[in-house]
Amino acid sequence: NAGVMQNPRHLVRRRGQEARLRCSPMKGHSHVYWYRQLPEEGLKFMVYLQKENIIDESGMPKERFSAEFPKEGPSILRIQQVVRGDSAAYFCASSPYTGNTEAFFGQGTRLTVV
Amino acid sequence: GQQVMQIPQYQHVQEGEDFTTYCNSSTTLSNIQWYKQRPGGHPVFLIQLVKSGEVKKQKRLTFQFGEAKKNSSLHITATQTTDVGTYFCAGNTNAGKSTFGDGTTLTVKP
Numbered sequence: 516n517a518g519v520m521q522n523p524r525h526l527v528r529r530r531g532q533e534a535r536l537r538c539s540p541m542k543g544h545s546h547v548y549w550y551r552q553l554p555e556e557g558l559k560f561m562v563y564l565q566k567e568n569i570i571d572e573s574g575m576p577k578e579r580f581s582a583e584f585p586k587e588g589p590s591i592l593r594i595q596q597v598v599r600g601d602s603a604a605y606f607c608a609s610s611p612y613t614g615n616t617e618a619f620f621g622q623g624t625r626l627t628v629v
Numbered sequence: 630g631q632q633v634m635q636i637p638q639y640q641h642v643q644e645g646e647d648f649t650t651y652c653n654s655s656t657t658l659s660n661i662q663w664y665k666q667r668p669g670g671h672p673v674f675l676i677q678l679v680k681s682g683e684v685k686k687q688k689r690l691t692f693q694f695g696e697a698k699k700n701s702s703l704h705i706t707a708t709q710t711t712d713v714g715t716y717f718c719a720g721n722t723n724a725g726k727s728t729f730g731d732g733t734t735l736t737v738k739p
């Protein structure tokens with residue numbers, strides 16, 4: 516049973532480009548969470564999704580950021596028109612149930628905006 | 630909204646010394662989880678506490694959940710260099726998402 520898979524592991528984008536981060540949850544998990552971690556800081560919740568539904572996006576910036584978890588395929592975190600401040604590690608976690616259970620984290624995508 | 634405060638932010642200890650990190654929530658929790666993140670790595674689940682006043686042990690690690698289910702602590706006895714990393718607590722309500730503390734980064738001097 517493969518763990519949570521995130522790709523790419525490292526992503527470099529120029530300012531103004533788009534970044535697409537992918538997350539394949541563990542088999543059998545239908546709940547996906549995205550977190551952002553700035554250097555030397557903690558994990559900041561961004562969005563919580565179930566298949567085809569956004570349950571909680573209270574941590575998502577109002578502009579340029581979007582997330583989806585389609586019926587088929589991985590969850591996608593999309594950042595449009597990236598800026599230097601978007602540089603961070605983005606972690607995805609999955610769980611079989613709601614947040615009241617262990618979450619399994621992927622290895623993260625390190626986004627660098629140059 | 631729910632806030633989870635974690636202290637201290639950094640802790641430097643000599644190998645063999647004890648270490649404790651504390652987590653406090655602004656709201657009553659249904660459960661709390663602890664994770665460890667090694668430098669350059671990703672968070673790895675350590676344990677979940679559910680019951681009021683619960684205490685759990687994993688070798689040299691002791692986890693406690695407060696009676697009011699609003700605070701928790703992680704204590705490491707006789708630290709080793711393999712304990713280095715950042716320890717996060719994550720508070721969960723029935724709303725379905727986890728609120729992470731900012732973490733305590735532990736460094737251990739041999």
